[in-house]
Amino acid sequence: MLWLKAFHIVFMVTWFAGLFYLPRLFVYHAQASDAPSLERFQVMERRLFVIMTIGAVLTAAFGVAMVMVAPYLLAGGWLHAKLTLVAVLIAYHLWCWRLIKQLGSGRARHSDRWYRWFNEVPGVLLIAIVVLAVVKPF
Numbered sequence: 001m002l003w004l005k006a007f008h009i010v011f012m013v014t015w016f017a018g019l020f021y022l023p024r025l026f027v028y029h030a031q032a033s034d035a036p037s038l039e040r041f042q043v044m045e046r047r048l049f050v051i052m053t054i055g056a057v058l059t060a061a062f063g064v065a066m067v068m069v070a071p072y073l074l075a076g077g078w079l080h081a082k083l084t085l086v087a088v089l090i091a092y093h094l095w096c097w098r099l100i101k102q103l104g105s106g107r108a109r110h111s112d113r114w115y116r117w118f119n120e121v122p123g124v125l126l127i128a129i130v131v132l133a134v135v136k137p138f
């Protein structure tokens, strides 16, 4: 169980590295206008999205594996609340893909300021999910 938990946390860190960096790239992408920069941001965003998706899938896989090893955990209200926030995190992850496509096709609808606020969301979710997973308040 502890090996599963260790790798669960390792891949969660990988996932969050992308969730913190990708929206930052959106800020710079929204500020750029020259073709070489726009192209470079497009490549960086797509590659980072692949890496963070691998992190997300493996975080979930090791999480599900722990539930299979210890199904009594499913009775915990903390895990229900945690998985609800994880569902929000997955929606945020998929929204990032939509924004990559919008920025790539030059149809970006948001200002760099909007992306700065968008960038704050994963931090709030990280704090809430880790507190639920470690403290298990209910």
Ligand code: HEM
Binding pocket: 005, 008, 009, 012, 059, 060, 061, 062, 063, 064, 066, 067, 073, 086, 089, 125, 126, 129, 130, 133, 134, 135
């Ligand atoms: C589908 C996604 C996920 C599932 C099914 C899942 C499930 C679990 C389970 C069953 C545990 C073991 C709890 C225990 O033994 O005390 C755990 C631990 C943990 N999870 Fe997740 N998790 C998921 C996503 C996440 C995410 C996104 C984060 C971070 C933001 C996260 C952070 C943690 C942490 C820090 C622990 C260690 C808690 C401790 O040992 O006290 N998990 N997770």
